[in-house]
Amino acid sequence: MSRYEKIVILTGAGLSAESGLATFRDSGGIWAQYDYRDVATPEGFQRNPNLVYEFYNMRRREGAKATPNSAHKALARLQREYSGEVVLVTQNIDNLLEQADAQSLIHMHGKMTKMLCTNCDARLPWTEELSAELKCPECELLGGMRPDVVWFGEVPYEMQDIAAAVGACDLFIAIGTSGNVYPAASFVAAARENGAHTVELNLAPSDTTGYFAEHVHGPATEIVPDYVEQLLNEPPNEGHLSKSVAING
Numbered sequence: 001m002s003r004y005e006k007i008v009i010l011t012g013a014g015l016s017a018e019s020g021l022a023t024f025r026d027s028g029g030i031w032a033q034y035d036y037r038d039v040a041t042p043e044g045f046q047r048n049p050n051l052v053y054e055f056y057n058m059r060r061r062e063g064a065k066a067t068p069n070s071a072h073k074a075l076a077r078l079q080r081e082y083s084g085e086v087v088l089v090t091q092n093i094d095n096l097l098e099q100a101d102a103q104s105l106i107h108m109h110g111k112m113t114k115m116l117c118t119n120c121d122a123r124l125p126w127t128e129e130l131s132a133e134l135k136c137p138e139c140e141l142l143g144g145m146r147p148d149v150v151w152f153g154e155v156p157y158e159m160q161d162i163a164a165a166v167g168a169c170d171l172f173i174a175i176g177t178s179g180n181v182y183p184a185a186s187f188v189a190a191a192r193e194n195g196a197h198t199v200e201l202n203l204a205p206s207d208t209t210g211y212f213a214e215h216v217h218g219p220a221t222e223i224v225p226d227y228v229e230q231l232l233n234e235p236p237n238e239g240h241l242s243k244s245v246a247i248n249g
């Protein structure tokens, strides 16, 4: 019998940083090079679709070169080996958790391997460079294809399932996310309100750090495998004390 019955793990860009994929808000991150209003809003796409196509074609090319790191692999292992339920929710649009063999995963901000037809709402595998010249394979209309990702002002995917899981978990862990973007940033408060133990695994304190009962700060490739090992070896019903640990400063 495991210590926790239901674990929800929310991941962000910091999980994939050591696989070579840029984060958004760290210095030198994606938002230092692009204005999010131009590339991550429906209005930006309407104004200049070519810039958005170029941005996501570039992100998809970089994603295709990346490989899972030890943190992705540790989370997949936890999902396979933990005797309680482990729900993985990612804000990342890369497929590194799938590549690490995660069994099930909610991509709340979509995927860089799928495209969406704005004419017929088909969600399709994205196999070639996106452009205004691409025809929808379903409705055959031209010019309506866009990346199947969630931009500011749009509702993230699978919110009902996520809310149910967060409301029912007894352990909530956030990994490599700044706590800057809602609704993901609100999950910790909801989990805590429901009595869950809450853990932040991040290089540095996030914007929502104050909501977490336990903090481990360091690179994901070090702290995530360690934390997973601890969970897998933890005797049942051994209480967690509130603590802060820093690795590498």
Ligand code: BJW
Binding pocket: 011, 012, 013, 014, 015, 017, 018, 023, 024, 025, 026, 029, 040, 091, 092, 093, 109, 149, 150, 151, 152, 153, 154, 155, 156, 159, 175, 176, 177, 178, 179, 180, 181, 182, 183, 201, 202, 203, 204, 205, 206, 218, 219, 220, 221
């Ligand atoms: C490491 C590390 C290492 C680095 N190891 N760690 C005012 C108040 C509240 C909300 C709003 C508001 N005004 C507008 C809103 C809503 C808005 C919002 O949140 N805005 C804020 C900016 C204020 N949100 C939305 O519009 C969302 N929709 C919505 O709210 O709909 C309404 C609704 C919701 C629910 C039910 C009903 C209705 C949609 C948000 C869509 C976000 N989209 C993006 C881009 C698309 C995907 C893509 O292109 O990839 O998603 S934005 C971008 O931010 C991306 C990410 O998924 C998301 C989160 O970023 P993340 O992952 O946290 O990355 P960073 O860079 O911020 O942080 C990295 C972290 O890693 C840092 O902490 C580092 O320390 C750490 N790190 N290296 C460990 N090696």
